[in-house]
Amino acid sequence: MERSLFEKYGGFAVISRIVMDLYDRLLEDDDVGPFFENVDLPRIVDHQTQFVSALMGGPASFTDEQIRRLHERLDVNDAHFDQLKVLLAETLSDHGVAAEDIETVAQAFEQRRGLVVG
C-alpha cells in the first residue's frame, strides 16, 4: 500500500507541529485571521487538525458536505482562499515538506475551493 504524506513525514508527532504552526499563522494573518475572531479555541484547533490531517492523507472525518456547511455562513472569497493556500505552503515548507509534496497538498486543497468560497 502506498504511504500517505501523513506517514511519510512522521505521523502525528510531526503533523501536530505543522498544525500548531499553521494555527499561529492563521490567527496572526490580517486577511484570514478575522474568520477565527469569535470561534472557540477547541473548535478552531479541531478544524485545523482535521484540515491538515485530511490534506496529508491522515485520519480525518470531514465529508465534503460538512466542509461546505461549515463555511456557508462565512464570506470567504477567492483572495482569502489564495492567502490560506500561501500560508499553508509556507508552513509546510518551513517544516521540511518537499516541494512536490507541497504541490500535492496544494492540489488537494484547491479541489475544495468550491466548497469554501462563495
Place this chain on the structure above:
Amino acid sequence: MSIEAINEQLLRAIGVGVALLDLRELRFRFFNDTFREWFGDIEIGQQLTDLFPEFDVAAMREAFKDSRRFTTEASFRLRRRTMTIAVTIDSAEEGGEPIAVLVCQNISRIKELEAMIDSYSMMVERNTREIKREKEQVEKLLLNMMPRSVYEEYKSFGVVTPRLYEDVAVLCLDFAGFSEFVVENDAGVVVSELNDIYTAFDRIGDQFGCERIKTVGDTYITVAGMPDPAEAASGSIAHAAVRFVRYLEQRNRSHPMQWRCRVGVSQGAVIGSVVGVQKYIYDVFGPAVIEASQLRQLAQPMHIVGTRAFIQALPDPYSSEPVGTLDLGGKEPEEVFALTGRLDAAEGA
C-alpha cells in the same frame, strides 16, 4: 546598576506575568512587561475584575483564610487568540498593608495542544471503529467461504494445511432443467431464486451440523463430519437431504417458479484445503465427493440417491428402492437406491 535595579529589570522582562495588587480593593499597584503585553491598556489602580470578569473573588478570600496561596486559571483574548493563564496569588504584606502577588504562567499552548490531542484521538477512535467494522465484514465473508476452525488456522498462520478427513458424509445436489431455466428467465430472477433456496438449505443444514462447502451454479455441496468428526455424519446428511426435498415441495406449492432437485449422498474420505493464492477458496475433494456427484446424476427429480452401504449405515432406518446400477470403481457396477422415507414415525417437518 544596583541589585534592586537589576532585580526590577529582571522582574519586568521575565516571560511570566507578575503583578502586585492591593488586597483589600484588588487594585493593581504594579505589573511587569509581560503582564502589560497581555492586557495592553491596563493602568495602575485598575481593578482585577476589570481584567478577569469571571474571577472568583470570594473563593480567593476563602482560600486565604486557610493558607496564603490561591491558584486558578483565567482566559482572555489577545487579538484573536484565546489565551489561558495559570494564576497563583500569594497574600503578603508591604509596609503593614495587605497585598496580593499575582504570578501568571501562559499555558495557552498547553490548552491548544490538549484541544489538538482531543481532536486527533477522536479521529483515531473513529477510524479504529471503522477498521473494526471492516474487519468483522471480512471475517464474515471468509466464514462464508470456510469453516471457522479453518478460518482460525488461516488467520493465525496465513496458510491452511490440507487435511485428509477419513469419514465425511457428503451431499451433492443440482436442479433438473436448470439450463433451460437460465435461458428462459432474467439473470436477476435466477440469482434471486438461487439465493433464496441456498439460504434455506444453509439454514436447514445448520440445524443438522452440516457445513456448506460451495455452490457452483446450480450445484450445491454440503458435508457433515468435518472439520470436527461427527458420529452420525451420514444421518445428518440424510436428514438434511430429506428436508431439502420437503422444503422445495412446499416452496413449489406457493411459488410460480418450480425447482426440482436431484440429490446424491455418500460417505468416505475427503481432503479439505484452501485452494488458490490470490483468489482462494476452501474446497473439499476426494472419493466421497466424486461418488455423491455421480449418484446425483442417477437421481430422478426430487429424489435422494445413495449406495447400499450408505443407507445401511444410517443411524436411523430409511425405506429405499433400487434405482439402477453405477460403476463406482469396484469389480462390478453397484446397485444404488433412492431414499423414500424414514421408517420410524418420530420425525418433524
